[in-house]
Amino acid sequence: MNAHISASVYTSHVPAIGVALDLGKTDEPYWQPLFAGYEFSKSWFAEHTPDVVFLVYNDHATAFSLEVIPTFAIGTGARFAVADEGWGPRPVPDVVGHPELAAHIAHSVIRQDFDLTIVNQMDVDHGLTVPLSLMCGQPTDWPCPVIPFAVNVVHYPVPSGRRCLALGQAIRRAIESYPDDLNVQIWGTGGMSHQLQGPRAGLINSEFDRAFLDDLIAAPTELAEKPHVDYVREAGSEGIELVMWLIARGAMADLGGGPPPTVRHRFYHVPASNTAVGHLILEN
Ligand code: DHB
Numbered sequence: 543m544n545a546h547i548s549a550s551v552y553t554s555h556v557p558a559i560g561v562a563l564d565l566g567k568t569d570e571p572y573w574q575p576l577f578a579g580y581e582f583s584k585s586w587f588a589e590h591t592p593d594v595v596f597l598v599y600n601d602h603a604t605a606f607s608l609e610v611i612p613t614f615a616i617g618t619g620a621r622f623a624v625a626d627e628g629w630g631p632r633p634v635p636d637v638v639g640h641p642e643l644a645a646h647i648a649h650s651v652i653r654q655d656f657d658l659t660i661v662n663q664m665d666v667d668h669g670l671t672v673p674l675s676l677m678c679g680q681p682t683d684w685p686c687p688v689i690p691f692a693v694n695v696v697h698y699p700v701p702s703g704r705r706c707l708a709l710g711q712a713i714r715r716a717i718e719s720y721p722d723d724l725n726v727q728i729w730g731t732g733g734m735s736h737q738l739q740g741p742r743a744g745l746i747n748s749e750f751d752r753a754f755l756d757d758l759i760a761a762p763t764e765l766a767e768k769p770h771v772d773y774v775r776e777a778g779s780e781g782i783e784l785v786m787w788l789i790a791r792g793a794m795a796d797l798g799g800g801p802p803p804t805v806r807h808r809f810y811h812v813p814a815s816n817t818a819v820g821h822l823i824l825e826n
């Protein structure tokens with residue numbers, strides 16, 4: 543049997559969540575309601591640990607900089623070190639990759655006309671490690687290999703929602719053509735509404751976020767038509783991170799003609815640092 547995608551997971555990646563975990567502050571009144579929303583998810587993940595997580599995230603000028611800005615970059619290395627974002631690396635394990643599956647996906651997706659940058663070596667920042675911490679807790683080793691897939695949502699031009707959804711469909715075809723029986727989850731991370739800069743810093747739009755979650759579940763093709771300017775205007779300059787969720791959503795079975803996914807878990811909480819936190823688990 544070939545590889546398959548069993549589920550998709552969506553979550554925000556707020557760096558302060560990582561700090562709260564690393565400093566043992568999860569029971570403090572500010573953080574308790576946030577971490578409570580991930581209790582189900584941690585036991586779900588422990589019961590449904592896949593063979594590989596394909597983790598769509600954005601780098602925050604850590605592995606990349608203004609010198610090189612790939613739109614879509616796939617981590618094909620065997621290991622990815624945890625980045626030092628200015629306060630030393632987070633005390634979490636290095637990420638073990640899956641070079642064989644990653645190389646296969648790169649090959650297949652490029653042949654489906656998406657230009658991926660192949661990255662054999664890079665450090666991974668909070669965009670990748672915070673979602674892992676939220677879903678896996680604080681293990682000494684991450685429970686499975688992870689293929690990092692970095693999307694440029696930091697420097698314009700950034701990819702459209704439509705392209706992200708179509709890329710997800712191409713990734714599903716790539717995974718389903720891998721000739722090993724691997725159970726793969728695809729994660730879409732970043733968001734929800736937030737703006738870290740300028741006069742609107744602190745912006746949060748719960749109405750937008752809740753509608754985004756509704757549409758991501760039930761109307762992803764329509765949602766993918768949302769123009770960038772709507773994200774920026776309504777969800778803040780960093781709200782554009784949400785386009786990455788469409789890559790994971792595009793990889794679900796219904797966008798390849800299969801049945802709609804089951805919503806296993808949905809959570810929304812405001813605020814965590816400057817950000818609205820959204821979280822979904824969809825099963826095929
Ligand atoms: C915050 C959110 C982000 O997405 C990020 O990359 C950095 C900071 C915040 O809310 O503080």
Ligand code: FE
Binds near residue numbers: 555732733780783
């Ligand atoms: Fe971010």
